[in-house]
Amino acid sequence: MAELKYISGFGNECASEDPRCPGSLPEGQNNPQVCPYNLYAEQLSGSAFTCPRSTNKRSWLYRILPSVSHKPFESIDEGHVTHNWDEVDPDPNQLRWKPFEIPKASQKKVDFVSGLHTLCGAGDIKSNNGLAIHIFLCNTSMENRCFYNSDGDFLIVPQKGNLLIYTEFGKMLVQPNEICVIQRGMRFSIDVFEETRGYLLEVYGVHFELPDLGPIGANGLANPRDFLIPVAWYEDRQVPGGYTVINKYQGKLFAAKQDVSPFNVVAWHGNYTPYKYNLKNFMVINSVAFDHADPSIFTVLTAKSVRPGVAIADFVIFPPRWGVADKTFRPPYYHRNCMSEFMGLIRGHYEAKQGGFLPGGGSLHSTMTPHGPDADCFEKASKAKLAPERIADGTMAFMFESSLSLAVTKWGLKASRCLDENYYKCWEPLKSHFTPSSRNPTEPN
Numbered sequence: 251m252a253e254l255k256y257i258s259g260f261g262n263e264c265a266s267e268d269p270r271c272p273g274s275l276p277e278g279q280n281n282p283q284v285c286p287y288n289l290y291a292e293q294l295s296g297s298a299f300t301c302p303r304s305t306n307k308r309s310w311l312y313r314i315l316p317s318v319s320h321k322p323f324e325s326i327d328e329g330h331v332t333h334n335w336d337e338v339d340p341d342p343n344q345l346r347w348k349p350f351e352i353p354k355a356s357q358k359k360v361d362f363v364s365g366l367h368t369l370c371g372a373g374d375i376k377s378n379n380g381l382a383i384h385i386f387l388c389n390t391s392m393e394n395r396c397f398y399n400s401d402g403d404f405l406i407v408p409q410k411g412n413l414l415i416y417t418e419f420g421k422m423l424v425q426p427n428e429i430c431v432i433q434r435g436m437r438f439s440i441d442v443f444e445e446t447r448g449y450l451l452e453v454y455g456v457h458f459e460l461p462d463l464g465p466i467g468a469n470g471l472a473n474p475r476d477f478l479i480p481v482a483w484y485e486d487r488q489v490p491g492g493y494t495v496i497n498k499y500q501g502k503l504f505a506a507k508q509d510v511s512p513f514n515v516v517a518w519h520g521n522y523t524p525y526k527y528n529l530k531n532f533m534v535i536n537s538v539a540f541d542h543a544d545p546s547i548f549t550v551l552t553a554k555s556v557r558p559g560v561a562i563a564d565f566v567i568f569p570p571r572w573g574v575a576d577k578t579f580r581p582p583y584y585h586r587n588c589m590s591e592f593m594g595l596i597r598g599h600y601e602a603k604q605g606g607f608l609p610g611g612g613s614l615h616s617t618m619t620p621h622g623p624d625a626d627c628f629e630k631a632s633k634a635k636l637a638p639e640r641i642a643d644g645t646m647a648f649m650f651e652s653s654l655s656l657a658v659t660k661w662g663l664k665a666s667r668c669l670d671e672n673y674y675k676c677w678e679p680l681k682s683h684f685t686p687s688s689r690n691p692t693e694p695n
Contacts, residue, residue, distance in 0.1 A: 256478035265519035266482040274517035280310050290316045296522040309520025320508035330367040333501030335657035346673035349610030352445040355389035362388050362440040369662040372654035375401045378455025381563050391441040398437040400499040402454040406430050409596050411446030417524045418515045420480030430526040437512045449594045451650045458551040472550045476531040479523045487511040534571040540578050566649040573641040581631050584622030590656045591615045598645025617655045625679035
C-alpha cells in the first residue's frame with residue numbers, strides 16, 4: 251500500500267481535492283448551481299448553525315452522489331452494543347479485566363461493527379449527555395459495509411493490529427500507539443490484517459478538544475501540529491447486491507442498502523473532520539523537584555461538560571518519561587476520586603501494578619472507590635534509591651476519566667468471562683508500618 255498523505259493541525263479550516271480531479275472545489279462559494287465535475291454539494295454539520303465561531307464545526311463535501319441516496323433504514327441486531335445502564339446492579343468494587351479474547355477467524359469471521367462490545371457507560375443519548383466505553387474484537391475487514399454514529403464521537407485506541415480506516419474525507423492508517431477520532435455522523439469502514447483488539451471511548455453531544463494549558467504556556471502536551479487529517483480520496487464504485495450503511499441511532503443499530511460506495515467524496519473543505527495522533531509525540535510535563543503533579547498533566551484530549559474544569563471524559567496517557575522527584579514516593583499515590591477512572595494498557599507493564607494488569611485488558615475504579623499501587627510496588631518504591639530513572643519505557647498505559655458514575659454492562663461483568671475475580675487480593679498484603687514512638691521514618695537514602 252502506498253504511503254498515505256495527511257494535513258497537519260488540530261481543528262484547522264482545511265481544504266482537499268483528490269488529485270485525479272484538480273479544481274473540484276468550487277471557487278468563492280460553497281453551493282454553486284452546478285458544481286465542478288457535476289458533483290453534488292453536501293454540508294456535514296457537527297454543531298448548531300448558531301454556535302460561536304470558536305466552536306462551530308462543519309465541512310462541505312463534493313461527492314458523486316449525496317449520502318441521502320439509500321433505501322430505508324431497518325433495525326438490526328445490536329449484538330453486544332448497549333446503552334442500558336441498568337442491566338445489572340451497581341458494583342462499587344475495584345474491577346479488573348484480563349485481556350479480552352479475540353475470536354478466531356477460523357471459527358467465526360467478525361468485523362469491527364460485529365465485534366463492538368459495550369463495557370460500561372453513563373448518561374442519556376437522547377439528551378446528548380454521557381459516554382460509553384466499548385471494546386472492539388475483530389478478525390476480518392468490513393466488506394461493502396460502513397458505519398456511522400448519530401449519537402456521538404468515537405475515540406479509537408487500537409491495541410493489537412493496524413486499522414486501515416476509509417472515511418468520507420480520505421484514508422487513515424492507525425497503528426497501536428496511535429489514536430484516531432471519528433466524529434459524529436462521519437461514515438467509515440475499517441480493514442484489519444490480523445486478529446485485532448482495541449478500546450473505544452464514545453462521548454455524546456460534545457466534541458474532543460485540546461486541554462487548556464494555563465501557566466504551562468503556549469507549547470506542551472499534545473501539540474496541534476501533530477494531529478493528522480486525511481486528504482481527499484474517492485472511489486466511484488457500483489456495488490452489485492447493495493452496499494450496507496450501518497447507523498447507530500439512540501443506542502440502537504440500523505442498516506440501509508445503497509447501490510454505490512459511500513466513499514465518493516472527490517473534494518472537501520471545512521473544520522469538521524476525522525483525525526489521528528501518534529502518542530509518541532506527546533510532550534510530557536512532570537515534577538522535577540518533589541511530589542506528584544496530578545495526572546491531568548498527561549491529558550491528550552478532553553470532552554468538556556457545562557461545568558468549568560469538569561469533563562464528560564478526558565483521555566489521559568502515561569508515557570515513557572524521566573522520574574526525578576526527590577524525597578517522594580514516585581509511583582501513583584493512593585487515591586479516592588470523585589471521577590471514574592477506566593484504564594487500559596496498549597503495551598508493556600504499568601508501573602503501579604507489574605503483574606495482573608496486562609495489554610488488552612483493563613480496570614475500572616469507580617467514583618470514590620479506593621485504589622493505588624499494589625503491595626509489592628509500595629514496598630519496593632518505599633525503599634528504592636531515588637536516583638533519576640526512566641519510567642515506563644516500552645509501555646503505554648492510558649485512562650478514560652469521567653465525571654460520570656459509570657455502570658458496567660452484563661457483558662463486562664459476566665459474558666466477557668474476563669473479569670479478574672482476584673483483583674482485590676493485590677492489596678491484601680499491605681501491612682501497617684506505623685511507628686507511634688518515632689516520628690521520623692528511616693529513609694532509604
